[in-house]
Amino acid sequence: MTSSVAGGLRLLVAGTLMLITTACVTYGHQLASVDNALQQGNVSGALQLLDALGASRRNEVLYLVNKGAILRMQGDIEGSIAAFEAAKPLMRFQEATSISETLGELSVVEGSDAYQPRPFEQLHMRAMQALNFLETGDVESARVEALQIDAFLERAFDGAAPQGGDAFPLYLSGLIFEANGEPDAALVSYRKAYRAYQRQPGPALMPRDLGERLVYLADRLGLDSERDEYARAFPSVSLADVPDSRQRQLLVVVGAGLVPRRVEVSQVQQDQLSGKIYRLSLPRLVSRTSRVAQVTAQFAGEAGIAGERVSMLEPVARATLEDEMPGLIARAIARNVVKNAAANQAGKESEGLELFVNFVSAVVENADVRSWSTLPGEQFLLRVPLPDDVGDVTVSLQDRFGVPLFQETFDVSSLAENRTAFRSLYWLQR
């Protein structure tokens, strides 16, 4: 075969690659059907699709965290607890470096490694697990999750996760310690959460409720200078108006939208001298925010209590991908070098074989688009102090124009005085 014919063939191959690779779906690509079902409000359908996909050993953790999240959204708290607990030892095992997986990523394909959730994903998994325990009334087990969040941060990041991905989990830890009657431990967690929120990229997000807790607890523990420091940082907070954590109250965490989804962007280039084709595939993020802009709570005799946004994962996810990009590009280049060498070696046998190896190498050069895509993109917190005679609380979600999107009523009639109840609510549609 002449070099011009081979070059022409390769051009043809390059053109058909775009069609062929749509059929080369990885596990990460397949999960899009699960996300789509969730965004249509079909939670049970999403679970069925996820179970039908199953998971190989290298995607088992991803399967379990997705399952835990979907079961939680479905209201199957016990199932969600089991799924997250099953994921934990696998995640711990996968902290060790796999030589075979590393070699695979450098020479064959990105995503040949076992999926290890990113730091903010691991932290939010523990936060979800804590919420699972809180909703079953097991504050002690939720406290264990709070301690595990702290232990993970110390072990993996010397106390502070990158991009402030630990902000909401630490804030939730503070809420747990307060509910458990440990104001000193709560203040430690709130302080860390405050610093984590300051580290977060993107638009400033500093919950007013966090400011209230800092001012209130610093005052309650006799830390006057610290109280004054937080009062200056949160000038709209008045100590006299801050709710006492020891009163009867309902805390509702609303999950809205989904974290950005990773999709593949590919570019095929042909070397004009050798005729070989090279493909570079990298992930990019697609936003999936919902229309939820306001959350309010109402009960008999109360006009409406507003909640606030306490977690926005899109900026964290984008900053995380940006941090990963140099490594992704370096590995993609390394794989192209290795595969080029393999094609050259095959070319010593025949030109046709060299073409085939070059073609296959390009086809399998997919981006790793795996991520925990069923994680809520935003979270809102509603703190509802409750008079003793209040039995029902209705939580409403509205868009930025005040148009109602959804509402749910929680029965709190069995909530004793001086106790805190936790509930969750999800709106994943756009």
Next chain:
Amino acid sequence: MAVVLSATLLAACGSTPKVQRIDTESVTDLSGKWNDTDSRLVSQEMIADVLSRPWIEEHRRTEGNKPTIIVGSIRNLSHEHINVQTFVADMERELINSGRVDFVASSTERTGVREERLDQDLNSREDTRNAMGQEIGADYMLTGTINTIVDAEGRRQVTYYQVDLTLISMKDNRKVWIGQKKIKKDIQRSSYRP
């Protein structure tokens, strides 16, 4: 034929899990987390300690009967999800079987008993009914905590567990016995995996 046979054999080899029964007293540390050996060590030490202290004889001398204990709150304040009921149940069994101590049902256990008693009041024959108001009050409440201190660097972690149990007099809030068991584990995980 050989291929089919091999495929069948391989499938058979891969499908059946391997189960090996082992002695319940054997030490099997897999993950470094709290396990059955830790629970057994705690219960053994606590039982030996509580039966050897003078509070039982002092109670007999002053009250003239066996002390009665109720299990109160044993709080897990550790970093792990630990089932405290395993060693508490071991302690209850050994103490009751020693004949020197009585236990009464805890607040969660007696809910069902009281419901049954109320049902008997309504539905059972008079000579077979167990009357309300005949419960034995506990003399002491058993409470406790499990705490951990974790120190980690790289792939090495040292976990220190401390289990503290206390017997508190229901009469006058005196602490008549304090038991403590400490366990320390050095866990080293490999930096590499296959």
